[in-house]
Amino acid sequence: MPATTAEALSLATRTVSVAPLVLLSAADHYGRTAKGTRKRVVGVLLGQNNGKDVRVSNSFAVPFEEDDKDPSVWFLDHNYVESMSDMFKKINAREKLIGWYHSGPKLRASDLEINELFKRYNPNPLLVIIDVQPKEAGVPTDAYFAVEEIKDDGTTTSKTFVHTPSIIEAEEAEEIGVEHLLRDIRDVAVGTLSTRITSQLQSLQGLHLRLRDIGSYLTKVSEGILPVNHAILGNLQDIFNLLPNLTTPSSSASLPNGTAKKDSELSSAMSVKTNDQLMAIYLSSLIRAITAFHDLIENKIQNRQQQEEKEAKKDEPKDEKEEKEKKALTLNGVNGEAREGKEPEKGKDDKEKKK
Secondary structure, three states: OEEEEEHHHHHOOOOEEEHHHHHHHHHHHHHHHHOOOOOOOOEEEEEEEEEEEEEEEOOOOOOEOOOOOOOOOOEHHHHHHHHHHOOOHHHOOOOOOEEEEEEOOOOOOOOOHHHHOOOOOOOOOEEEOOOOOOOOOOOOOOEEEEEEEOOOOOOOOOEEEEEEEEEEEHHHHHHHHHHHHHHHHHHOOHHHHHHHHHHHHHHHHHHHHOOOOOOOOHHHHHHHHOOOOOHHHHHHHHHHHOOOOOOOOOOOOEOOOOOEOOHHHHHHHHHHHHHHHHHHEEEEHHHHHHHHHHHHHHHHHHHHHHHHHHHHHOOOOOHHHHHHHHHHHHHHHHHHHHHHHHHHHHHHHHHHOOO
């Protein structure tokens, strides 16, 4: 049955949460079979779908081949999918087959045909494109549901994918493992300030990309290239309404020279709080660097002193060695004379005894 506008909106508003384990499995699958090539890898997604939220908690790889020249020629081992899904049911019955993934990085012409194959196991399968080699900051996943679009001119329906928001969400046990992995990957020599600034820069770059996509979409709608979609415009209006107004001037506050303040109280409060937080981070990083530098200098001084002591022992003057040898000889001579003086006394005693 063709999907109505309400059904398409319900699919587009679903939240898809992907576990980090799925990302690691997909990256490992790509690294083992298609690294350094233009091929993509395909796998099955396992999890739960309650109609409102979709939780992708596990996955497994599937043998897949396709022709680079003709995208309509492809092979997917569905018998392997059935056997593996049965084995996973024995391990965890709550994890059901909810869709499939591929390494993209974008949609391809054969995705609708592959999605029809997965409708054998799920009436509305989820497609997640996992970018295993991300070049831009942001979430490396894109989630889609397939729908049949009804056209306004009354022509036949066409199948298409509806994009739905996706997030990376880990459970408590997974968070511990991810923290250990990040602790091993993170450079210990890099300070806290540098790490935080790098994360903020990546977040701002991701926000800039999203704003650029919104701007290009609105430009195309205003020029008549794309049709007006009231659902998208309504969501954009909600986003703009949630933004705080930082440019409203204060009513009665004024500067000493009589000019009114241009910044509102909210803007000044946010700037003051941000500056205080950054100052605390800067001071803590500075103290940490000074302490490490002090320990390094102390260590170098101790090593130098030990090296000088070793060299002094090796390079002792020969005069001192000769004096020590003479003292040793004199001591030995005194002991010898003492022994020679005792021998005559013993001879006298013997003569006396003979007499």
